[in-house]
Amino acid sequence: MITKKGKPLEKIGLDAAVKIAEKGTHCGMCRIDFLGTGLCPSGKKHGFLAYWPQGRMELVKHLNEGQIKPTAKLLEIANSCTLCGICDKQCNFATQLRPEKVARALKDYVDTLDTKDLQVVPKDDILRGLCEIVGENWATNDPVIIASYVRSIIPPDAELNYYIVMPETTEQVAQIIKFANTKNIPFLPRSGGTALSVATPTILSNATSLEHGIVIDLLRLKKLEVHPESSSAIVGAGVTSFELQNAASKQKLRANVAEAGAHVCANIATTGVVTTWGNAYGCFADNFIDLELVDMEGNIKHHRDIDISNPYTTDHEFTNISLSPSYVITEAAVKLFPVFDDEDAVFVPFDNLEDALDMVLLLGKRGVGLSVAVLSYKYLAEFICPTPQIAKDFEDICKNYIKLRYVVDVICNKDDKKIVEELAEYTIDHAMLKNMILGSPKLASLKESEFMKILAEEQNPLKAIFAGPMRVHFEKGLDASPEQLAKVYDADLQDFFRKVYAKPEMSDVVWLHAFRILPSRLMRQRMTMGPGGAVWAGDKDHILKWVRMFADVGDKYHLEHALGFISPLDAGKFIYIEYDYFYDHNDPEVASRISKTLLETTEKSLVLGGVFTLINYLFKGIYRKEHVLYPLMKGLTKEEQMMFREVLHSILGEFEEW
């Protein structure tokens, strides 16, 4: 096989391709054009996940294990890849994987097939009905295509008796749901698949995946209109966070969005858009003006409809758990916010959580900043560093040498920046942050260096490095430049990454916070599970107790863990906490420890009381925060605790007690 440039390509077999594919975590970054490369031409044309790099990686595993047999579609999927290499660039930025190698292995494999031996998949009544709704090209029961949805909506060990359908309009979604109901088949919408794939390796898979039936892939609902006059946008269910942010930024506006690959409507439905911008921009129903919804009967509704009985109410108590959406949101009118010319980033470093928490609580209440959060060293390292190894060394330096364990991370205008600087003894400014991004490989390589040893001896290494005489040496030592950074990539990608990192936005901390292209690095080649939730901001001891509980459970199960972020919400009355556990999603033993951690931290949170856990948070995004967060539940009684366990057993199936 030959590349476009005429170079022969190294052959790799399916086995080697599977080794790459197994590391994929369905972060979805190969479905957005975040590096200016354009999109995978095959995926863009055919839509179904199997035609995107992410889906191709998934199906190769099932093919290799003999769970699916080659069909004519497999040939089309393999041959639709032009070997353009876009996926290698995108995936490398996020995860360091090479999906193009998998695509090539698939091409080589299909070349060996005899078309006579291909499995023929007959159409049945259900598929005919779906094709009548969406057209022949947009519904399938082909097992090869179905396999590409495993781990991001289909559980890993399911029989592949599913249909995948890609509607283009709200009316088609409504017809599909009505059709599914009359045929008595379950259905579930899929958007970016990130939330679903985070749940899959754990015990939550039972509850969040579709056990059989119709996957409604919403990618084709691509309506996107920005209305600068009303600072709002109309967003179809197929639009990602990145796409909305991109469109809004052209009008000097900004959307409040989750990670770049998440779909905006799915995000509203699932978590109500919890972000570090939440204190300024809002959460839950604050985020939208109106929604177009299809209910579980297939009726099209709007939030504004007079006959929807209070659309914002939800019940309380710990059993208020929804594990699937009660509506499919097909379109949302969302609020946008102004982008100011004087926006800047300022970070305040801390060696302990208590002081960092004090500052974030104060900033939240005073309404300082647009995006405000405490980040742990781990988040910082994962976001900034281009490879997992660099992130690991960077972490080590932060934690053990310079004692940079937490930062209060603020994006704000000039006036607010002054307030932060007055409150803090010293800060990390934007110029230093840029240096830390572009110089992260060099910084990581300083581990165990004389310079770091000297720094570690300082009474206050943070002050010495960010505000003292060592700052100049430090900055010089980082040797920060796109050229240096690009060297950490595979040789054939270095030129590309040099150009990428030379773009101002790639080291512009404000841009990175708004466009959210870095969080996918939390799931590079391994998985993250981030329980947490909301808690009133008034009782600091209670908050710290809650955080300590997450850390203790992480230690108990010998997991790699750290605080993710803490951000104020609702004019500082609440804070949201995410605590992260990291693990190898291909290792069932550690995945089982993650499941126990999830169950145990949820139960302990509920017993502690005064908190709103992640499991209660799910699918509350269409409600008003006032209905969801006030009042918070008291701690469970012994009797309720037993009941909680019973409920968990009956929803999640049998699992080992913790």
Added chain:
Amino acid sequence: MVKFLSDEWIALGKQYMLEQLDPEKDMKHITTSILMIIEHVPPHDTTMNFYLELKEGKVNDFTVNTGATFTEKEAVFIIRGNYGTYKDILQGTLGTALALLKNRLALKGSKMEALKIIKPIDGVIESLRKITDEF
């Protein structure tokens, strides 16, 4: 084998519940009433209503009718779902609580109270499961 939701199945179901469920062990002495509405029942896409009343864990009333409305009795809980969901529950591929939390079953009434009686209700389903595997 009798067919799920046929007259024979309903009669057998009633008999099973009366004879085989222990008011204390299986039914935890609960007193409640549930209207289960099953939609899209094949072959004519009808709606069936099952009204079950339990007193101190004993079946006090079990009324079944066909039609879009059921006005005879007022139930504490109304659970609505399609035939496919009930079939999955009866076949054991989907738990009742999971069906509720996955919105496969729509509930009218307190979710907290409904989940409290899930265990006994699962017992009823377990007993009904033995009647048939013909759907």
